[in-house]
Ligand SMILES: Nc1ncnc2c1ncn2[C@@H]1O[C@H](COP(=O)(O)OP(=O)(O)OP(=O)(O)O)[C@@H](O)[C@H]1O
């Protein structure tokens with residue numbers, strides 16, 4: 001790793017709001033993010049946290065319009081434009097909701113996708129490069145990262161099998177081929193490598209209860225570490 005990328009990575013820090021935590025879920029389509037978020041929210045509420053679940057892109061009225069524009073697009077979006085659209089949605093959600101809510105002690109904000117999705121999809125999938133993605137975030141500026149990222153890792157076959165089970169029309173990214181998906185997996189692996197303290201990798205090929213036990217373990221480690 002070059003000195004330059006190390007300096008770049010050092011700019012990405014989690015928020016410092018006493019008693020509040022920022023957690024994101026990552027993984028390719030069908031990894032089990034939505035499934036696990038519902039369970040995690042319920043579990044954290046049982047521990048008396050106030051839990052808010054937000055999704056990217058979207059989560060605000062303006063952001064939902066951007067989400068529609070991207071995911072329902074029938075014409076190609078240039079990778080650079082795509083990255084900036086995601087960053088716009090991210091900035092809006094962060095300032096309109098996340099930072100205000102985290103200021104209330106005892107809050108946990110859960111994001112369904114965040115910066116690691118941009119690293120995987122635009123950095124690797126679209127070929128912009130991880131450094132370009134990180135630099136864009138630095139200049140936006142968008143350098144706030146979660147305390148904990150739960151990366152649920154599955155392979156290509158599992159992703160296809162689970163997507164087919166759902167039988168809903170495929171969105172903009174789901175229509176891409178196998179090569180694209182392999183790049184996403186590589187991108188997530190790279191994120192895990194670059195942010196080893198923040199990104200916790202879970203074997204998503206295992207059953208739902210195994211994945212949930214791993215999530216609980218990581219969450220407890222966070223709460224006990226930051227407290
Ligand atoms: N560990 C698991 N083992 C088997 N099936 C699973 C597991 N986790 C989730 N599933 C199933 O896989 C499908 C996709 O799960 P889910 O919608 O939670 O994925 P996702 O990561 O949110 O996908 P997307 O990125 O498309 O929103 C669902 O039918 C779900 O029931």
Ligand SMILES: [Mg+2]
Pocket residue numbers: 033034035
């Ligand atoms: Mg989902």
